[in-house]
Amino acid sequence: METVITVNGQRHTVAADDRLTLGELLRDHLDLTGTKMACGEGTCGTCTVLLDDRPVLSCLTLVAACDGRSVRTVEGRSPLLEDLRAAFAATDGLQCGYCTPGQLMSAVALLEQNPSPTTEEVVTAMSGNLCRCGAYAGIIEAVERVAVR
Amino acid sequence: MARLVRTEAVVEGRTEIRYTLVEDDDTPEWEPGERPPLIGEPAARVSAGPRTAGTARFTTDIVLPGMLEAAILRSPHPNARLTGLDVEAALAVDGVRAAIGPADSPGGEESAVLTDSPGYAGAPVAAVAADSRAALRAGLAALQPRYETAGFVVDLDEALSRQDLFSDPSEYERGDVESGFADSAATVEATHNMPAQLHSALEPHCAVVDWRPDGVTVWCSTQSIYGIRDDVAGAFDLDPERVRVISEFVGGAFGAKFGSGAVVPLAAELSRRSGRPVRLVLSRREEQTTTGYRTPASITLKVGASADGTLQAIEGEGAIGLGSDGWTYPIMEPAKSVYACPNVHTIVVPLRQNLGPAAAFRAPGVMEGTFALEGTLDELAEQLGIDPLELRRRNHSENDPATGRPYTSKRLLECYDRAAELAGWEGRDRLRSDGRIRRGMGCASQFWWGGGGPPAYAEVRIGKRARATVTVGLQDLGTGVQTACAIVAAERLGVPVESITVRAGDTALAGHGPFSGGSMTMASIVPAVRAAGHKVRQQILQLAGDMFEIGADDLTLENGEIRSVDGALVHPITEVTGQLGNAWVTGSGSRGPNPDGMAVNTWGCQIATVAVDTATGELRVEKVVAVHDVGRIINSMGARSQVAGGVLQGVGFALMEERVVDPNTGLVVNANLEDYKMPTIADMPEIVCDFVGEPDPHLAVGVKGLGEPPIIPTTAAIANAFAHATGVRLRETPFSPRRILEALG
Amino acid sequence: MSPARTYARPESADEAGRMLENGGRAMGGGTDLLPQIDRGIAAPDMLVDLRGLDLAGIDHDGHGVRLGALTPVAEVARHQHLADRYTALAQAAGLVASPQLREMGTVGGNLCQQPRCWFFRHPDLQCWLRGGDTCYAQVGDHRKHGLEPGDCISVAPSDLAAALLALDASAVSNRRPAFPLADLYRRPEPDDRRTVMLEPGEFLTAVEMPAPPDASAYARAGERAAWTFALAGVAAARFGDRVRLAAIGVANVPRLLDPADPLAGLPGLEMTRWKRRLLSALVDDALSSL
Numbered sequence A: 001m002e003t004v005i006t007v008n009g010q011r012h013t014v015a016a017d018d019r020l021t022l023g024e025l026l027r028d029h030l031d032l033t034g035t036k037m038a039c040g041e042g043t044c045g046t047c048t049v050l051l052d053d054r055p056v057l058s059c060l061t062l063v064a065a066c067d068g069r070s071v072r073t074v075e076g077r078s079p080l081l082e083d084l085r086a087a088f089a090a091t092d093g094l095q096c097g098y099c100t101p102g103q104l105m106s107a108v109a110l111l112e113q114n115p116s117p118t119t120e121e122v123v124t125a126m127s128g129n130l131c132r133c134g135a136y137a138g139i140i141e142a143v144e145r146v147a148v149r
Numbered sequence B: 001m002a003r004l005v006r007t008e009a010v011v012e013g014r015t016e017i018r019y020t021l022v023e024d025d026d027t028p029e030w031e032p033g034e035r036p037p038l039i040g041e042p043a044a045r046v047s048a049g050p051r052t053a054g055t056a057r058f059t060t061d062i063v064l065p066g067m068l069e070a071a072i073l074r075s076p077h078p079n080a081r082l083t084g085l086d087v088e089a090a091l092a093v094d095g096v097r098a099a100i101g102p103a104d105s106p107g108g109e110e111s112a113v114l115t116d117s118p119g120y121a122g123a124p125v126a127a128v129a130a131d132s133r134a135a136l137r138a139g140l141a142a143l144q145p146r147y148e149t150a151g152f153v154v155d156l157d158e159a160l161s162r163q164d165l166f167s168d169p170s171e172y173e174r175g176d177v178e179s180g181f182a183d184s185a186a187t188v189e190a191t192h193n194m195p196a197q198l199h200s201a202l203e204p205h206c207a208v209v210d211w212r213p214d215g216v217t218v219w220c221s222t223q224s225i226y227g228i229r230d231d232v233a234g235a236f237d238l239d240p241e242r243v244r245v246i247s248e249f250v251g252g253a254f255g256a257k258f259g260s261g262a263v264v265p266l267a268a269e270l271s272r273r274s275g276r277p278v279r280l281v282l283s284r285r286e287e288q289t290t291t292g293y294r295t296p297a298s299i300t301l302k303v304g305a306s307a308d309g310t311l312q313a314i315e316g317e318g319a320i321g322l323g324s325d326g327w328t329y330p331i332m333e334p335a336k337s338v339y340a341c342p343n344v345h346t347i348v349v350p351l352r353q354n355l356g357p358a359a360a361f362r363a364p365g366v367m368e369g370t371f372a373l374e375g376t377l378d379e380l381a382e383q384l385g386i387d388p389l390e391l392r393r394r395n396h397s398e399n400d401p402a403t404g405r406p407y408t409s410k411r412l413l414e415c416y417d418r419a420a421e422l423a424g425w426e427g428r429d430r431l432r433s434d435g436r437i438r439r440g441m442g443c444a445s446q447f448w449w450g451g452g453g454p455p456a457y458a459e460v461r462i463g464k465r466a467r468a469t470v471t472v473g474l475q476d477l478g479t480g481v482q483t484a485c486a487i488v489a490a491e492r493l494g495v496p497v498e499s500i501t502v503r504a505g506d507t508a509l510a511g512h513g514p515f516s517g518g519s520m521t522m523a524s525i526v527p528a529v530r531a532a533g534h535k536v537r538q539q540i541l542q543l544a545g546d547m548f549e550i551g552a553d554d555l556t557l558e559n560g561e562i563r564s565v566d567g568a569l570v571h572p573i574t575e576v577t578g579q580l581g582n583a584w585v586t587g588s589g590s591r592g593p594n595p596d597g598m599a600v601n602t603w604g605c606q607i608a609t610v611a612v613d614t615a616t617g618e619l620r621v622e623k624v625v626a627v628h629d630v631g632r633i634i635n636s637m638g639a640r641s642q643v644a645g646g647v648l649q650g651v652g653f654a655l656m657e658e659r660v661v662d663p664n665t666g667l668v669v670n671a672n673l674e675d676y677k678m679p680t681i682a683d684m685p686e687i688v689c690d691f692v693g694e695p696d697p698h699l700a701v702g703v704k705g706l707g708e709p710p711i712i713p714t715t716a717a718i719a720n721a722f723a724h725a726t727g728v729r730l731r732e733t734p735f736s737p738r739r740i741l742e743a744l745g
Numbered sequence C: 001m002s003p004a005r006t007y008a009r010p011e012s013a014d015e016a017g018r019m020l021e022n023g024g025r026a027m028g029g030g031t032d033l034l035p036q037i038d039r040g041i042a043a044p045d046m047l048v049d050l051r052g053l054d055l056a057g058i059d060h061d062g063h064g065v066r067l068g069a070l071t072p073v074a075e076v077a078r079h080q081h082l083a084d085r086y087t088a089l090a091q092a093a094g095l096v097a098s099p100q101l102r103e104m105g106t107v108g109g110n111l112c113q114q115p116r117c118w119f120f121r122h123p124d125l126q127c128w129l130r131g132g133d134t135c136y137a138q139v140g141d142h143r144k145h146g147l148e149p150g151d152c153i154s155v156a157p158s159d160l161a162a163a164l165l166a167l168d169a170s171a172v173s174n175r176r177p178a179f180p181l182a183d184l185y186r187r188p189e190p191d192d193r194r195t196v197m198l199e200p201g202e203f204l205t206a207v208e209m210p211a212p213p214d215a216s217a218y219a220r221a222g223e224r225a226a227w228t229f230a231l232a233g234v235a236a237a238r239f240g241d242r243v244r245l246a247a248i249g250v251a252n253v254p255r256l257l258d259p260a261d262p263l264a265g266l267p268g269l270e271m272t273r274w275k276r277r278l279l280s281a282l283v284d285d286a287l288s289s290l
Helices: A022-029 A079-091 A100-113 A119-126 A136-146 B048-053 B087-091 B133-142 B156-162 B177-182 B225-235 B263-274 B284-290 B333-337 B366-384 B388-394 B412-423 B425-431 B481-493 B521-548 B573-580 B636-655 B714-726 B737-744 C013-021 C033-038 C073-077 C080-085 C087-095 C099-104 C107-112 C159-166 C274-288
Strands: A002-007 A010-015 A048-051 A054-057 A069-072 B002-011 B014-023 B068-074 B080-084 B096-100 B124-130 B146-149 B170-174 B186-194 B206-212 B215-220 B243-246 B278-281 B297-305 B311-323 B343-352 B437-448 B457-462 B468-472 B500-503 B555-558 B561-564 B570-572 B585-590 B602-613 B618-629 B686-691 C006-008 C024-027 C046-049 C058-061 C064-068 C170-173 C204-209 C215-221 C232-239 C242-248 C255-257
Touching: A022 A048, A048 A100, A054 A100, A054 C099, A079 A100, A079 A136, A079 B048, A100 A119, A100 A136, A100 B048, A119 A136, A119 C099, A136 B636, B014 B585, B068 B133, B068 B263, B068 B284, B087 B096, B087 B124, B087 B133, B096 B133, B096 B263, B124 B133, B124 B263, B124 B278, B156 B297, B156 B311, B156 B343, B177 B297, B177 B311, B177 B343, B186 B366, B206 B263, B215 B225, B215 B263, B225 B243, B225 B263, B263 B278, B297 B366, B311 B366, B333 B343, B333 B366, B333 B437, B366 B388, B366 B437, B366 B714, B388 B412, B388 B437, B412 B425, B412 B437, B412 B602, B412 B618, B412 B686, B425 B437, B425 B714, B437 B714, B457 B481, B457 B521, B468 B481, B468 B521, B481 B500, B481 B521, B521 B555, B521 B561, B521 B573, B521 B585, B561 B573, B570 B573, B602 B714, B618 B636, B618 B714, B618 B737, B636 B686, B636 B714, B737 C274, C013 C024, C013 C046, C024 C107, C058 C080, C073 C087, C073 C099, C073 C107, C080 C087, C087 C159, C087 C215, C087 C232, C107 C159, C107 C204, C159 C215, C159 C232, C159 C242, C215 C274, C232 C274, C242 C274
Parallel strands: A002 A069, B068 B278, B215 B243, B311 B343, B468 B500, B618 B686, C006 C046, C024 C046
Antiparallel strands: A002 A010, A048 A054, A048 A069, B002 B014, B068 B124, B080 B146, B096 B124, B170 B343, B186 B297, B206 B215, B206 B278, B297 B311, B437 B602, B457 B468, B457 B585, B555 B561, B561 B570, B602 B618, C058 C064, C064 C204, C170 C204, C215 C232, C232 C242, C242 C255
16 A cells, blocks of 8 residues: 655655554654654553644554655754753753653644643643653653743 | 772672772862862753754664564463474575574573573563564464473462572571560561562663674663673673674663673574574563563561660561572661661572563662661651651661771761751641541651772873763763763863763773663762873873973863963963864773772662542652762752652652562563553652762762662652551552552551 | 554445455554554454544534544543533543543544453453453452453443443444444453444444533542553533433443442452442542532
């Protein structure tokens, strides 16, 4: 099955195996390894990307179901993403960094929809992204720094 | 000149004697009270750029031309004998390039990785490497293993009743506990139970091995690149110099990524056989069942004290479940070493179970033992009517109670005072109420080692633009140790932290470094970096003296400038380094030994505030005040992050984390991140962190480690806070709604 | 890494129905089905993606609400009219799984999801519900299971089901006009172990709610503060002097409770008696929010 999918603004026509997940496409075929895999079954949020602006888990998204859709990953460029990166660094919102790309994409999704979230809204929006190192305080602070006050 | 020096190092409670190569070092220690620039200031981690840009290459991201994907066939049975395996059929599958069974296992007979008598569900039986994931699946399916199953034991109590010991019991005794109890006005006996906690690092264990005739290159997510190098060289009889191990970024480890496990030797053997690079990444389920765990433990302590709370005796019996491998983690160390108690007798029984191997997990043993000891002491304080914090103060020990050795430094009393002040301990009874939501506050002490020691080496070089590179032979798990290296080098070189590049995670680089663990890394490596940086500093000053015709001793280097002591001469450092062309000024440094005859420990106190919904059994940790004494702080922001991470893992252990094993099938039933709960961002308490922070006067740079300390007292403080709130003791983790509702009765 | 599967995105309900009759499995967000396939619990010949059928959307007028079966759960959670008038549903939707799973998961998928029982979902076991001989939970660790004895003691997991049941919702399928939501569920029986009662070729197309209640609320408890399936969840809705009360996490099916005696018929099992206290507290919480 042929799927046309836009990734970070670039159109790709993929002759996708039906079983191929978006995460596999990104990592194994498009060399976009910024998106990490940690559980492969939708439980940890590590592989979060934006699909038509909404945060989804790339391990549970079939490429075949993405025909005509647009994907953004941590490798994408946007002023908001840049600001979040700088803020994560400044607040130490990361330790090992393995969950960070997914955290950033959830944060982008939140702030695009809701540029001035309350702390509670930040916590809710980020609650599907596990961080085993426990960098959560810095993550909240980083998102709040970038939010419009 | 370098010397061989005999040293004694304490690694997670085990004392190791070794000889180590130490370079001459005339780096002056800072004066007491001196506040050197940059040291202790908050600094962003040096690798934040690639880690936030998605360009950091973790082992799971490594792709090599012609690389094969590999996977492991594992026993579904907790105890079985393999009666059939069709390796030939797997090899006949299109796209399969290598397949091996127990007969071909790396590791030899002694430590074969693949087994024909799997002793736990998940034990590796065979491995396959193939061109594609489809071929890999087909290859694994073609193996058609057959098993004869046998009986098994997974339950800790059952293992205890069968007395299937992994090794001899570990016993400790000082004084005479019988007479101690006879002298006691009050005694408390309590049993604390805890299930296994799974490390659950988000990057699974993984390796990429490229075996070539002229050498083997291993990419691996590991806590010890040199450990992996030695393992591979040993297993395959190779010259270690021909084995290169690369681990640039590690996606969390927490103790589970020591040793080469199954992934490294299997990927190596499959690469050797296929002539192709091989990548082997574990699935989440494999990660949660085969790569280690904090041992389940049952700890019974009996403590006796006189009426004023002075401890007279501690008697302890403990059992831990090591599954199929591990060592006797020091669960009785807190009972033995935290407080001044003349009479102590403990025994620990390490048990074998049909479960995967145990592994060190952040403060292995000591965290479990602290939950037991601090919970029991809290009961004692209650019985004696003594403020719990005061009881701990009264049993403060000025010297190591086990050896009588003096401490290099100990500021535990200050930790108590500061924590009490930050938490509002004096007003804690005002939190209590009879309503549905009950609040309470509890405290616990923290003890750990963390002095580090040799061997650790570093190289520093500076180039024409006064930008410097620090090279260290270690790996960064996210602890921030590389950032600390940058800070310490920047201070010596008088340049900003941002102008330092840290290179690490590659055995082909200069500078053999320590493993990352035991809270030893920072204290081990930082003095070596400082010594190397100092040598470069001295050379720069010498060159400046040559250029400006002034004695080097009359020059200093700070804020990017070379100045004469009298202030008459000021030149940017680049005026000197600019003359280097493409040469560098380099220096190397090494870690010297710690003082003999002294105990090196870290200390702390945490105070937790909890809110219990007595109707639903939901427990919320509202706040944890964490005050630790870990010597000099190099990066205040990084240090706080370490504390927050440790506390959060402690909250996870206390409230929700539990490996659940079905006794009927021997299977772990929650080997995934849906059923195995760990804290989300919404579970994070407010964490108030402080350090009493004075440099350790007996240690180089005054630094001690901070990896384990923050996780150690958290569970105990939470349990004690729960008791303060409800009057009911929780002696078994996790404190889930079920357990709380059952406890409240 | 999943076993082979083929994928189809039918453009009409008839086409979808035919595919489902021929070995296909209906898929919405795929968040329940794909992990089941990876674990070897489900092995459909074909994934029938219903997202091409224009079944997403929330329509409301003064008389009720129609939720398309393919509406993402997140849209239910953030819908202002639902939050105002069908509060229990919006609250329940906001507590489903994680933010990403709410974006991906659909109303129909959430209602039709399989039990979260750790034995049912274990790749190396074939429990009674999956056609085997043994309910491993009965003889093993069933701390999170149901309060009703039975051949299978797994519990209905759908937060939305509790809320919709309390709100007196009906389900609509491609083969049936509106029918009571409760009829979608059944306790499994030895000769038919389904818990979700859809016939071959049938799939949910919508859920309909009658005029809004005077008030409604959802209360639940989990194992952590976010991203957890409910240990138990209770929805309450008041229509005039009548209260409808429904619970999940306590029985094979989402269960209507008698407001006068909510624990009736829920004795608890050896390891689940604690849940009676929890259920009782959640009932109080839900009722006191009305």
